């Protein structure tokens with residue numbers, strides 16, 4: 001088994017010139033993809049974004065929600081990506097992606113869809129929200145009972161009645177037990193829903209495999225929020241599903257710089273360390 005140092009070394013040496021890379025546990029090596037010609041297509045996309053100031057440019061009737069004005073507001077800009085792929089007849093196919101949602105939309109015509117199952121997500125989310133609300137209500141109810149018991153117990157202490165004190169102590173014990181149980185119920189529900197949510201991310205690779213992000217994420221820490229939503233995994237997922245062979249991938253930032261000043265307008269960046277690298281080794285496997 002590799003130590004983390006061996007793996008880090010593999011990642012550092014295997015990622016030279018790569019825009020997109022990650023360690024693949026199945027092959028015990030780093031798979032990577034470089035920019036290739038995609039950089040040129042990415043520059044074209046930047047020019048289109050600047051000229052049209054919206055992302056629904058294939059639509060003759062612009063919708064205000066798809067205007068790029070939101071990329072210059074407080075929230076800051078966004079990452080965009082381009083993949084150059086070859087189809088089975090040898091034709092070049094270009095795919096475009098925006099990271100995460102664009103102005104609250106997961107899906108926009110002309111752009112690759114999210115990596116996860118959007119229909120499943122739309123069904124899962126409202127149920128989770130209402131169940132969590134109900135479980136939180138139960139916790140609040142138990143908290144109220146526990147504090148009422150506390151007041152009654154203090155009164156009983158003042159009255160000097162031993163029987164009343166004993167009764168109150170018993171009631172309080174029961175109330176605290178019910179509170180702990182309600183909290184445990186909400187915790188285990190959240191955990192199970194998180195698993196269901198992660199299973200909506202069925203990641204494809206170029207060996208024709210398909211696996212949940214839970215099985216793919218190859219670092220011993222929780223899967224960060226937004227893992228699978230960056231441009232690189234979105235583009236690779238779409239390419240694998242369309243049976244394209246990716247030959248280049250580029251990601252750039254567009255809009256107001258982010259709060260930590262690590263992302264700047266029209267600059268290119270390699271795949272991110274936290275959310276992408278732990279899944280990209282698997283996703284690039286088979287290329």
Ligand SMILES: [Zn+2]
Pocket residue numbers: 230231271272273275276277
């Ligand atoms: Zn990323």
Ligand SMILES: [Zn+2]
Pocket residue numbers: 024025026027028031281282284285286
């Ligand atoms: Zn592999």
